[in-house]
Amino acid sequence: MSFLRSRFVQAALILVLSAVILRFGIRPPAPWSVFTLYMAVVFLAVLIFVSSDSDSWRGFIRPIRSTLVDPDQRVLRSALVVVIPLLLGYYAYTQAAAKPQAPAELRAVHPAPPDTIQFRGKQINISGAENPLRKDQASRQKHVAAGAALYIRNCVYCHGDNLDGQGHFARGFNPPPANFQDPGTIAMLQEAYLFWRIAKGGPGLPRESTPWNSVMPSWEDRLTEEQIWQVIMYLYDATGQQPRRWETAH
Amino acid sequence: MACDSRNKLVYVLLVFFALALLGSALPVDAQDAAREPAYRAFPVLGSRLAVWAVAQLHLNFAAFILGCPIFAVIIEIIGWRTRDQRYDWLAHEFVKLTFAAFSTTAMLGALLLFLFVGYYPRFWAYLTSIFFPTYWVYALLFFGETFIVYLWYYGWEWLSGSRKWIHVSLGVLANLVGTAILVVANSWVTFMISPGGIDESGRLVSLWKAINNYTWMPINVHRLIANIVFGGTIAAAYAAFRFLSAETQEERARYDWMGYVGNFVAVSAFIVLPFAGYWLGREIYAFNQTMGITMMGGFMSWLWIVQAILIGILFLGSNYYLWLGMERIPGSERYRKFVPPMLLILTIGFMIWATPRTMVITFDEARAMGGTHHPVLGFFGVMSAKNTVVNLMILTTFLSYILYRRANRISTKPWVRTGMGVQWAAFAVAAVIVVFFGVYGYFVDSLTRIGFSVWQVLAVLTCIVIVMAIDIPMFRGARSTGTIRWGTIATRSQYVLILLAVTFTWLMGLMGFARSGIRQHWHVYGVLRDTSVDAVTPALGYAANVITIVTIVFFALVTFIFWLGGLGERGGPKGHAPAPVIAGGSDSSEGATSQARPQGATAPSEASPRIDCAGKAGARKS
Known part of the structure; x- marks a missing residue:
C-alpha cells in the first residue's frame, strides 16, 4: 500500500x-x-x-x-x-450531440412582484399589503375551510392533495407546479406576493427572466378577492408554514 | 453738471437695456433648456456602457486611494510608537501607491461628470436639483484631501523626528476627509436606489432625508470596509509583482513582508465584510420588497452564485497563502496536520455556498427531482445554510491566522494549557452556535430566521475577541523556534496574491452591477424613469464581459501608474529613508536553514521581522 x-x-x-x-x-x-x-x-x-x-x-x-x-x-x-x-x-x-429533450434552463427563483396590480378594475397594493381576513380571528376557521374547498376544486389537480406539487397533471408540466411544503416557497414570501401570483398567474409574470413557461392560470376572472385570500390562508394553515412578515428595519 | 446727468442717464439706460436683454433672454434660455435632449448618444459604445466603464474604473481607483491610507496611517503610528523604521518605510510605500493613483482617480471622476452632464443632461439636472449644496461640500473636501495627502506624502522627511506627531495627524486627517468624501458621494448613489426627502412629484422636501436615505449608512459602512480590503489586496499584488521581479534576496524579503501585511489587512477587513453586506441587503428589502426580490430571488439571483464562487476563491486563496507562508517559519511543521481538516471545512463551505436554490436542470432531471428544487441539495440553497457556512469559513480562516501567528513561538506562560483550552472551547462554542441557528432557521418563519444571522455573527466575533485576548498575552515573550525567513516563500504564493486582487476587483464590478441593476428601468427608483435606448437591464453574461474588460483596463492602468511611480527609484537618490533589510533577506543567508534561535530567545512576531536600515548596520543574519 x-x-x-x-x-x-x-x-x-x-x-x-x-x-x-x-x-x-x-x-x-x-x-x-x-x-x-x-x-x-x-x-x-x-x-x-x-x-x-x-x-x-x-x-x-x-x-x-x-x-x-x-x-x-x-x-x-x-x-x-x-x-x-x-x-x-x-x-x-x-x-x-443533439438530445431528444429541451436544453437545461436557468430560471429565476422568484419573479419580483409589482408594487400595485389592477384586480377587476380595482387597484390593490402588493407592497406592504397584509391578508385582510387575518384581522377577523373569530372567522379564521371558516375562511380556512372555504380556502380548502376552493383549493380542492381548483388547485389540487396540479399542486396535489398534499400541497407538494405532485398533482395528477404535474408530470405534464415543465417547470412542475410549486411545492408548498418546501420551506423555500411560500414560507419565504409575504401573502401579498401569493395574491399577485394567484390573481395574475403565468400570463401576469414580468418580462424579466422570460420565458417563464408557467401554466398557472390567471385566477382573477374566476375567484373573488376574498376567495384568493381564503386560499392563501388555507395554504399556510395546511402546510404549517408561516407567511413572511414585512420588514420594518431602518 | 449737465454732462454728469447725461452720463448718469446713459448708465441707467445701459443698465436698463442690459436687464431688459437679460429678462428677455432668460425665457429663451429656459426654452433652450426645455429643448435640451434628455439623452445624447455616446459614439460607438453607447452612453450607458461609457458611463458604466468610467464609473467602475473611477470607483476602483477611488476605493484604492481611500482604503490604502487607512491602514497606511495605522502602520505609520505603529512605527512611530515603536520607533521601528521598517513600519515607517512600509507606510511610506503604501502612501506612495496612493499618491501615484490620486490624479488618475480625479481625472476619471471629472470624465464621469462630463459624461453625465453631456449624455444624461436631464438626469443630471434632476440630481443637481436635489443635491446641489452637497456639490460644494464635495469640492471643498476634495481640495482639502488633495492638499493634506500632498503634505502627508511630501512632508514625510520634513515632519519626522519630534514633529512626527504632526505628520501622523496629517495622515489621520487625510483619512477623515477621505471618508467624508466617500459618504457625500454615497448619498447621491444611494438616493438613486432608495430615494427619500422628496414629495410625490420628486421635488426636494428635506436635503438631510435625501442624504440619509435607507441605503446610505449601510453602503457607507460596506464601502469603507470594502475599500480597506481592496486597498490591501492591491498593495499586496503590487508587492507580489515587486517580489517576482526582484533581483536581490533583500528585495524579495522586503516585498514578501509587504505582501504579507497587505494580505493580512485585506483578510482582517474581509472577515467582517459579509456582515455589512447582509445589513445592506436587509435595508434594500426594507425599502422595497420588489427591489429586494429582484436582487435576491429574481433575475439577479444567479449573480449571487457567481459572487459565492468568487468569495469562495477569496477564502481558499487567503488560507492557501497563509499555509504557504508557514513554510518560511521554522517550527510551523507541527501545525501542518491542521491544514487538511481546515481545507475540508472550506471546501464543503464553498460547495454549499455556491449551491443554487433553483438549479439549471433538464426536463429529465426535474422529473427525477420531483420539481425545480432538489429535495436534499435544495436545503443548501437558502440563507440558513449559506449564513452558516460563511460563518464557519470565517472561523476557519481565523484559525489559519492564529496558527500562522504562533508558528515559530512556544508560549512559556504557566497557564498556557488553560489558555489554549479556553481558545479551543471558544472556537467550538462559536461553531456550535452557528450550526444550531443554521439548523433551527429551517423551522421558523423568515423574519425570525433573518434575525438568527445576528446571533451567528455575534458568536463568531466574540470568539475572535476571546481568542485574541488570550493569544496576545500568552505569546508575549514566547520562546522562539526560529526567525521567519522572509523572501523564501514559494513563488506561487505571489500569484495567489495577484489572483486575490483580480478576484476582488472583479467582485466589486459584479456587486456594482447588482447595486445599479436592481433599479432596472429607473435612474432614480420610482421617481425618474430611464427612457433612453439603454433602459434594459443587461444579461449577466453581458455584464460579466463588461466587468472583465473594465478589470483588465484597471490593472493595465494600475501597472502603468505604479511603473511610473517606480521610475523615481531608479538611478537616483531616494526621497525617503533607505529601504530596510529584513531578516532572512540577505543574499548571504539564502537557503539558510540554520536560523534557529537559541532556546529561550525571544522571537520576533510574524509581522515584526528583524530589520535594519541598510544605511545603518547592514543586513543582520539570524
Whole structure:
C-alpha cells in the first residue's frame, strides 16, 4: 500500500471518490450543472492540498514529470497521447450531440412582484399589503375551510392533495407546479406576493427572466378577492408554514 | 453738471437695456433648456456602457486611494510608537501607491461628470436639483484631501523626528476627509436606489432625508470596509509583482513582508465584510420588497452564485497563502496536520455556498427531482445554510491566522494549557452556535430566521475577541523556534496574491452591477424613469464581459501608474529613508536553514521581522 503515500495517487483518489459520492451518493441525483460545479470546487481544493507545502508539491509532480520526460515511460506516454484526446473528444461529443429533450434552463427563483396590480378594475397594493381576513380571528376557521374547498376544486389537480406539487397533471408540466411544503416557497414570501401570483398567474409574470413557461392560470376572472385570500390562508394553515412578515428595519 | 446727468442717464439706460436683454433672454434660455435632449448618444459604445466603464474604473481607483491610507496611517503610528523604521518605510510605500493613483482617480471622476452632464443632461439636472449644496461640500473636501495627502506624502522627511506627531495627524486627517468624501458621494448613489426627502412629484422636501436615505449608512459602512480590503489586496499584488521581479534576496524579503501585511489587512477587513453586506441587503428589502426580490430571488439571483464562487476563491486563496507562508517559519511543521481538516471545512463551505436554490436542470432531471428544487441539495440553497457556512469559513480562516501567528513561538506562560483550552472551547462554542441557528432557521418563519444571522455573527466575533485576548498575552515573550525567513516563500504564493486582487476587483464590478441593476428601468427608483435606448437591464453574461474588460483596463492602468511611480527609484537618490533589510533577506543567508534561535530567545512576531536600515548596520543574519 506504499503507493497510497504518493501525493499524486492521493489526489487522484480524492477526485475519483468525490465524483462517485457526488454522482451516486445523493438521491435523487444532483443535476449535472451542480455536479460539475461541485467537482470544480473539489478539483481546486485538491490542487491546494497537494501544493500547500513544497514537499507535497514535489511529490505530486514527480510522477507527472517522470511520465513526460523519462525514457522508460515512453509506452505510457504514447498511450496517454492517444487516450487523453479521445476522452476529451468523447466529452465534447456528449456535450454537443443533439438530445431528444429541451436544453437545461436557468430560471429565476422568484419573479419580483409589482408594487400595485389592477384586480377587476380595482387597484390593490402588493407592497406592504397584509391578508385582510387575518384581522377577523373569530372567522379564521371558516375562511380556512372555504380556502380548502376552493383549493380542492381548483388547485389540487396540479399542486396535489398534499400541497407538494405532485398533482395528477404535474408530470405534464415543465417547470412542475410549486411545492408548498418546501420551506423555500411560500414560507419565504409575504401573502401579498401569493395574491399577485394567484390573481395574475403565468400570463401576469414580468418580462424579466422570460420565458417563464408557467401554466398557472390567471385566477382573477374566476375567484373573488376574498376567495384568493381564503386560499392563501388555507395554504399556510395546511402546510404549517408561516407567511413572511414585512420588514420594518431602518 | 449737465454732462454728469447725461452720463448718469446713459448708465441707467445701459443698465436698463442690459436687464431688459437679460429678462428677455432668460425665457429663451429656459426654452433652450426645455429643448435640451434628455439623452445624447455616446459614439460607438453607447452612453450607458461609457458611463458604466468610467464609473467602475473611477470607483476602483477611488476605493484604492481611500482604503490604502487607512491602514497606511495605522502602520505609520505603529512605527512611530515603536520607533521601528521598517513600519515607517512600509507606510511610506503604501502612501506612495496612493499618491501615484490620486490624479488618475480625479481625472476619471471629472470624465464621469462630463459624461453625465453631456449624455444624461436631464438626469443630471434632476440630481443637481436635489443635491446641489452637497456639490460644494464635495469640492471643498476634495481640495482639502488633495492638499493634506500632498503634505502627508511630501512632508514625510520634513515632519519626522519630534514633529512626527504632526505628520501622523496629517495622515489621520487625510483619512477623515477621505471618508467624508466617500459618504457625500454615497448619498447621491444611494438616493438613486432608495430615494427619500422628496414629495410625490420628486421635488426636494428635506436635503438631510435625501442624504440619509435607507441605503446610505449601510453602503457607507460596506464601502469603507470594502475599500480597506481592496486597498490591501492591491498593495499586496503590487508587492507580489515587486517580489517576482526582484533581483536581490533583500528585495524579495522586503516585498514578501509587504505582501504579507497587505494580505493580512485585506483578510482582517474581509472577515467582517459579509456582515455589512447582509445589513445592506436587509435595508434594500426594507425599502422595497420588489427591489429586494429582484436582487435576491429574481433575475439577479444567479449573480449571487457567481459572487459565492468568487468569495469562495477569496477564502481558499487567503488560507492557501497563509499555509504557504508557514513554510518560511521554522517550527510551523507541527501545525501542518491542521491544514487538511481546515481545507475540508472550506471546501464543503464553498460547495454549499455556491449551491443554487433553483438549479439549471433538464426536463429529465426535474422529473427525477420531483420539481425545480432538489429535495436534499435544495436545503443548501437558502440563507440558513449559506449564513452558516460563511460563518464557519470565517472561523476557519481565523484559525489559519492564529496558527500562522504562533508558528515559530512556544508560549512559556504557566497557564498556557488553560489558555489554549479556553481558545479551543471558544472556537467550538462559536461553531456550535452557528450550526444550531443554521439548523433551527429551517423551522421558523423568515423574519425570525433573518434575525438568527445576528446571533451567528455575534458568536463568531466574540470568539475572535476571546481568542485574541488570550493569544496576545500568552505569546508575549514566547520562546522562539526560529526567525521567519522572509523572501523564501514559494513563488506561487505571489500569484495567489495577484489572483486575490483580480478576484476582488472583479467582485466589486459584479456587486456594482447588482447595486445599479436592481433599479432596472429607473435612474432614480420610482421617481425618474430611464427612457433612453439603454433602459434594459443587461444579461449577466453581458455584464460579466463588461466587468472583465473594465478589470483588465484597471490593472493595465494600475501597472502603468505604479511603473511610473517606480521610475523615481531608479538611478537616483531616494526621497525617503533607505529601504530596510529584513531578516532572512540577505543574499548571504539564502537557503539558510540554520536560523534557529537559541532556546529561550525571544522571537520576533510574524509581522515584526528583524530589520535594519541598510544605511545603518547592514543586513543582520539570524
